[in-house]
Amino acid sequence: MKKSYLGVAILSLLGIQSAQADSLSDAFKNGTVSGDLNLFYKGIDNRSAADSGYGTGFLGLKYKTAPLNGLQLGLAVRHGSEVNEDNPGDSDEGVGTLVTEAYLSYQADGFGAVLGRQAIDLEWVGDYHEAVTLTSDALPNTELTAGYSRSLAVADEDDLQHSFSDIGDDGAWFLDAKVMPAEGLVLNPYYIHEDEVFDGLGLKADYEHASGLGVTAHYATSDVDVAGESDGAILHLELRGTLGGLTLAAGYIDTDKQGGVGHLDDLGENINPLEEGNQVYGADAQTWYLGAEYSMGRATLGLLVGNSDYAGNSEEREIDLTLGYDLADIAENLSVNLVYADIDTNASSDDYEKLTLMLSYGF
Numbered sequence: 001m002k003k004s005y006l007g008v009a010i011l012s013l014l015g016i017q018s019a020q021a022d023s024l025s026d027a028f029k030n031g032t033v034s035g036d037l038n039l040f041y042k043g044i045d046n047r048s049a050a051d052s053g054y055g056t057g058f059l060g061l062k063y064k065t066a067p068l069n070g071l072q073l074g075l076a077v078r079h080g081s082e083v084n085e086d087n088p089g090d091s092d093e094g095v096g097t098l099v100t101e102a103y104l105s106y107q108a109d110g111f112g113a114v115l116g117r118q119a120i121d122l123e124w125v126g127d128y129h130e131a132v133t134l135t136s137d138a139l140p141n142t143e144l145t146a147g148y149s150r151s152l153a154v155a156d157e158d159d160l161q162h163s164f165s166d167i168g169d170d171g172a173w174f175l176d177a178k179v180m181p182a183e184g185l186v187l188n189p190y191y192i193h194e195d196e197v198f199d200g201l202g203l204k205a206d207y208e209h210a211s212g213l214g215v216t217a218h219y220a221t222s223d224v225d226v227a228g229e230s231d232g233a234i235l236h237l238e239l240r241g242t243l244g245g246l247t248l249a250a251g252y253i254d255t256d257k258q259g260g261v262g263h264l265d266d267l268g269e270n271i272n273p274l275e276e277g278n279q280v281y282g283a284d285a286q287t288w289y290l291g292a293e294y295s296m297g298r299a300t301l302g303l304l305v306g307n308s309d310y311a312g313n314s315e316e317r318e319i320d321l322t323l324g325y326d327l328a329d330i331a332e333n334l335s336v337n338l339v340y341a342d343i344d345t346n347a348s349s350d351d352y353e354k355l356t357l358m359l360s361y362g363f
Contacts, residue, residue, distance in 0.1 A: 021066040027073075030066035035059065039083070039359040040094065040157040047351040054091035055083035058157050062101065070108050074118075076101035078155040096162045100128045100155050110138035117164070120147070122176045123190050123204060124220070126268025127154045130164055143178040152267060157358065170195040172267055184208045198232075198263040199223045212242035216251075218271065222262030232262015234281070236271050245295040253280055253287040257311075260285065274306045275320045275341040276354065285310040298326040317344045333362035 021027035036059075043053035062076035077099050085091040103116030112135040120129050122145060133147035150171035151164040172194040179187045185207050192200040202220030215238070222232040238251035253271065255261055260283040272280045273289055280287050289306035302322035309315050319342045327334040341354040 021068045024068060027065040027068040027071075031063055032066075033061070033063050034363065035061040036360060036362045038157060038361070040080075041355075041357045042094070042158050043086075043355045045353040045355075048349040050087065052087055052090045054085035054094065056080045056091060056094045056157065057083055058094070058160075067107070070106050072105045072107075074101050074103050074105065075099070078160060080157065080160045094158050094160050096160050098153060098155050098161060098163070100153065111136050120149070120268070121270075122174065122268075123188060123202060123218075124192055124200060124264050124267055124269060125149070125172075125174050125176075126270055127152055128164070129267075141180040145176040146174070148173050149267065158356065167267065168194055168197055174267075184210070192264075192267065194263065194266060196225050197266070198225060200262075200264050202264075214238075214240045214242075216240075220261075220264055222259070222264045224259060224262045226263070230256065230259030230262065230283075232256045232259035232264060234261045234264065234271065247291075247293040249289075249291045251289050253285070253289075255281060255283065255285045257284040259283060274304065274318050275339055276318055276343055277306065277308070278343070279308040279310045279314075279316045282308075283311045293322075298328070300324040314346050316346075318342065331361065335360050 021030055038058040039055070040058050041053070041055045043051070045051050058078070058080045060076070060078050062074065064074045065072050077097065079097045080094045082091040082095050099117065101117050101119065103114050103118045105114040106112065114131075114133045117128060117130050118133065120126060120131065120133065125147075129149040130151045131147050131149035133145060136144045148171055149167060151166045153161045153164040155161065172192060174190065174192045176190040177188065179189075181187065185205070188204040188206070190200075190202050190204075192198075200220060200222045202218065204216070204218040206214070206216050208214045216236065218234075218236040220234050224231050233256040235254045236251065238249060240247065240249035242248075251273065261281045265281055269281070273291070274280065277287070279285050285308050287306060287308040289304060291302070291304040293300065293302040300323070302320070304318075304320040304322075306318045306320075307315065308317075321340040323338045325336050327336060337358050337360065339354075339356045343353070344351050
């Protein structure tokens with residue numbers, strides 16, 4: 001499922017703070033174990049091609065030592081096993097095992113460092129990376145992150161990769177800053193360099209008012225070094241508001257006419273709000289979307305409607321319906337989440353419907 005303001009939250013690894021250890025032995029003895037256990041189903045109803053569907057059991061486990069003089073070790077694994085499939089090979093995308101995290105971290109006042117496989121969540125740098133990252137909050141109202149990644153992997157229930165993939169021949173460098181000059185305002189300039197592929201530069205501004213009104217303005221450009229490929233760019237604007245249990249949002253996304261986003265999404269992405277959004281990052285794509293989410297008791301209902309006009313006067317329309325329900329009355333950290341997406345294109349043969357259902361338990 002795409003990461004978005006409308007996405008129904010899926011229980012993930014639960015972070016637990018550890019007490020400081022006095023020795024290496026204590027650091028391992030007092031470490032913490034957390035994880036999540038999911039039953040997952042995905043079905044695709046195609047207009048012309050054969051339908052597909054499968055179910056899996058999905059397990060995530062993470063162990064983290066207690067901090068010792070600011071140092072911690074972390075290890076995490078994701079595993080998916082087939083429960084059933086409609087056709088041979090349908091479940092391949094969600095079956096396998098991947099060690100997603102294996103890192104050494106150090107944290108001191110105003111400074112942090114992580115070396116090894118780790119989760120990263122920055123603009124255009126996401127999922128899991130074999131990397132080194134340095135962070136600092138020493139400057140007033142500023143958070144800095146700098147890093148180098150040599151490979152990356154995705155470990156979602158419907159996209160469980162079996163290994164990390166190299167990022168070109170020489171990896172990628174990135175620098176990200178979050179500056180908070182006023183209450184509710186966050187400015188996020190960033191730079192990404194993938195040798196002989198592209199240089200990306202962007203600025204994102206988020207403003208959240210106490211009334212529940214929020215605004216996002218985000219622009220990024222990509223200078224592409226690959227022969228025969230055009231430079232890219234993307235503009236994202238969003239207006240949202242919250243009143244009681246109701247959240248409304250409207251947004252617009254525009255890409256470069258020739259180059260689309262120009263490799264900006266090579267290392268991860270988090271702008272596309274749609275469940276599928278197949279054309280959002282394509283060349284000459286203009287996407288608008290309208291969404292609503294309503295929370296009522298333990299239930300959360302969501303509706304997102306999007307339309308993408310892209311190169312060749314083509315068009316793709318999408319409707320996403322989401323339902324999440326907290327089953328804490330049965331067991332703490334237990335939930336069920338349903339997502340339905342209907343994709344309609346100019347070429348009716350490309351139309352399809354997608355349904356995912358997940359029962360998730362975190363511990």
